[in-house]
Amino acid sequence: MTRHFLRDDDLTPAEQAEVLALAAAMKQDPFAAKPLAGPVTVATIYDKPTLRTQASFSSGIAELGGHSMLVDGRLAGIGERESVADVARVLGRQAGEIVWRTFAQADLEAMAAHSGVPVVNALTDEFHPCQLLADLQTLAEHKGSLAGLTAAFLGDAACNMGNSWALAGALAGMHVRFGAPEGYAPDADVLVRAKEIAEETGGSVSVTPDPVTAAADADVLITDTWVSMGKESEKEARIAVFSPYALTTELLGHADPDAVVLHCLPAYRGKEIEAEVLDGPRSLVWDEAENRRHAQKAILAFLWERR
Ligand code: NVA
Numbered sequence: 001m002t003r004h005f006l007r008d009d010d011l012t013p014a015e016q017a018e019v020l021a022l023a024a025a026m027k028q029d030p031f032a033a034k035p036l037a038g039p040v041t042v043a044t045i046y047d048k049p050t051l052r053t054q055a056s057f058s059s060g061i062a063e064l065g066g067h068s069m070l071v072d073g074r075l076a077g078i079g080e081r082e083s084v085a086d087v088a089r090v091l092g093r094q095a096g097e098i099v100w101r102t103f104a105q106a107d108l109e110a111m112a113a114h115s116g117v118p119v120v121n122a123l124t125d126e127f128h129p130c131q132l133l134a135d136l137q138t139l140a141e142h143k144g145s146l147a148g149l150t151a152a153f154l155g156d157a158a159c160n161m162g163n164s165w166a167l168a169g170a171l172a173g174m175h176v177r178f179g180a181p182e183g184y185a186p187d188a189d190v191l192v193r194a195k196e197i198a199e200e201t202g203g204s205v206s207v208t209p210d211p212v213t214a215a216a217d218a219d220v221l222i223t224d225t226w227v228s229m230g231k232e233s234e235k236e237a238r239i240a241v242f243s244p245y246a247l248t249t250e251l252l253g254h255a256d257p258d259a260v261v262l263h264c265l266p267a268y269r270g271k272e273i274e275a276e277v278l279d280g281p282r283s284l285v286w287d288e289a290e291n292r293r294h295a296q297k298a299i300l301a302f303l304w305e306r307r
Contacts, residue, residue, distance in 0.1 A: 003306045004112040004119045005299050006105070008129040008167035009193060013201050015302070016136075016171045023137045023291070023298035026063075030294075035301045036066025036096070042300065043095035046122070047073045047102040048229045052265060053122050053130070056292035057099055064297055069095060079107060088114035096307075097300060103230065118303035120296075125230065126187070128160040131264045132168035133295035138288045139220055142260055147173030147202065152218040152255070154179045154211055155245040155272050156238070161224040161264060162186040166194035166205050173201035179214025180207060181241050211245045215254045222262045223247045223272045239271065247273040252282065260284050 004010060011019060026033060036042070042061045046054055054070075061068040071091065078087050084107050091098055092115035100108055101122035112119040121129050140146050153165050157180035166186045169176035176194070178185060185191065185207045194205045208214050215221055226242040227235045252259065261273075261283045269275040277283060 002112075002116060002118055003303050005129055005303060006108055006112055006119065006121045007127045008132055008164050008171060009197060010129070011171065013171045013173070013197070016133075016168070019133060019295070019298045019302050020137055020140060022301060023133065023294040024140070026297050026301075027137075027291070027294040030063050033297075033301060034065030035304050036061065036064040039065055039067040040096035040304070041067045041069050041094060042097045042099060043069050043071050043091045044099045044122070045071045045073045045076075045078070045101065047078075047100075048123065050101060050122075052289050052292050053101060056296055057122065060293040060297040061300070063293075064300060066096070066300075073102070078102075084110040085114040087111070089116075092116040097304060118300075118307055120299060120303070123160060125228075126160055126163055127167075128164045128264065129168065130292065130296050130299065131161065132164045133299060134288055134291040135165075135222070135262050135264070136168060136172055137291045137295050138262065138284050139260070141287065142284060143219060148175070149219040150175040150177065150217065150256075151220045151222060152177045152179055152214040153222045153224075154214060154247055154251070155223045155242050156180065156184055156226050156228065157186050157207070158184040159224060159228045161222075163190045165222065166190050167197065170194040170197040170201060170203045170205055173198075173203045175204045176206075177214040177218065178207040179211040179245060180209065181245065182209055184241070211251060212254050215251050218255045218259055220260050220262060221247055221252060221255055224264055225266065225268055226272050242272065246271070247277055249274060249276050249280075252277055262288055265289060
């Protein structure tokens, strides 16, 4: 059966470790593995703004020996001019894999159900699993291993990054804490699933409204924009709600002395993260951005082998 990567828990804990090991190997020797030689075409579609995702998929697919085909979602009129299912049936006849950044997780699921080829989530409103592979790869590089580490995610945990951290961190056997205001925890069903996974892996998942409790002795502090794509009309209200959760030098002082900082970018200095933290010595954000390429190559190769 065709495998997809629509959400973080589409991989088992062992498979996540396998993909991360493959990503590390691909980083060591970026041109060694050519599973998409032919070249196999990978269709990429971006319905929301993108920089890192488009750039890293394009370069990564080239390094795998494949061909990256940009499909303009607006020209195609996906879901308007023709249904997601029909688009999937057509693209599945032209491309070996499909990468899609879009709004609704249900649309991505429909693409996967009808394409007949592996589909990769390049961000939806609900999950950002490729980013999490890059985040975990980055953390493993700097900490040696992941199981048992404590991660604190501050701010808007109700977004795709919050949901994905709950699932992917649990899969890796980490202790994931969310420091988020009332009403901005990860999705309730996602939390239930993440806690089930954590039972299996020896990790844990918790939510607290107190940023200092979340950050205390943590090995990694993570944040994301307070205004995710699609939430622009709520900007002012969100800044007011999330201000106490900013990732500042002071908050970093509560974390482990060797704590590192992750941010998926784009970052808003002076809002969710202080410039001194983002641009400071604990920040791994540029490695994290680079690792998108290696991690995504690994998941494309993993799915292609199992198609
Ligand atoms: N939560 C952010 C992630 C950006 C990569 C958003 O959806 O806009």
